[in-house]
Amino acid sequence: MQTNSTCPFCTLPPERIVVSNLHGLVIRDGFPVSPGHTLVIPRRHIASFFELNQLELQAILALLDEAKRRLDRECAPAGYNIGINDGPAAGQTVPHLHIHLIPRYVGDQSDPRGGVRWVIPDKAKYWP
Template identity: 70%
Template sequence: MTACPFCTLPQERIKRQNDLGLVIRDGYPISPGHTLIIPKRHIASFFQLQKQEHDALLQLVEEAKLDLDEEFKPDAYNIGINDGPIAGQTVPHLHIHLIPRYQGDQDDPRGGVRWIIPEKAKYWTA
């Protein structure tokens, strides 16, 4: 059994933190500035968060967004959680993706997160 990569992060990867969570850049970013917000407690699901953890992580999402606005100046954001293996979760430690988006990074960005099931993404053409 291997150690959880989010429970054994080197200090230099941590961009910001509070008592219950931390912020890092994604190791395999899909856009410049792709960021992860992670609870310090090892849990797999968003639905296992305690109220204090939930609030602390959402506060970090807001703070990380301000940091990204300043450093990368994106035009928009996607925020997502892969909660469970069937939803695509590959690291069984909850992490929230904060993905900066840039004008022109996709020809047609409409549908956003709906593209996880491509045949259902273009609902506006149905």
């Protein structure tokens, strides 16, 4: 499996891993934006979601489901944002694919409408 010795996701200490399978792993975000903020990461060092092969895609989506079930039990959020920063223009700072699973809680924002659309604030609010 392709890894990179300078990549923070290729060199994770085992105690950071919440759950894993053959093709991926789940960790808590080191800089969480909400309680329970979680990352789902492929084991193979790739930068883009679109580089996943079908086996990896299935494995990563299974881990996303498992991470959500665990967060439902542990944190009982009211909703989730799921996001990927794919490429530097999209804000990707670690060039190893990772999916953010961000638990959301009633009242964590005064008006959560628009969700992920707020990555471009001038375009986020499309309702009257």
